[in-house]
Amino acid sequence: MIDVRVIYVRDAIPVRRITLISDDPPVVRIVGGNFTSADVVYVNQREVREFVVVAPTAIEFTIPEELRSERIRTVDVMSASDVVTTTSILEPRVGN
Secondary structure (H helix, E strand, O other): OOOEEEHHHHHEEEEEEEEEEOOEEEEEEEOOOOOOEEEEEEEEEEEEEOOOOEEEOOOEEEEHHHHHHOOOOOEEEEEEOOOOOEEEEEEEEEEE
């Protein structure tokens, strides 16, 4: 059996404002940096599976059911990168 270990490099995209734009269902708009290359959004360090880039600097998503009873403490928007920078996060993954 062969183990494959890969490290993904992701860059954090700055988030400047978070606004609740709908209560039912709860929809959030994030405004910040250039989100056109965003591939992952985390709320309270948990991945939001579906989001929409509605403008180069805005993303909208429905708060997942499992997070609706929690207070939003952190929102992170990440993009894949080929270069490690000061804002990069390294994600190790192991597979077969």
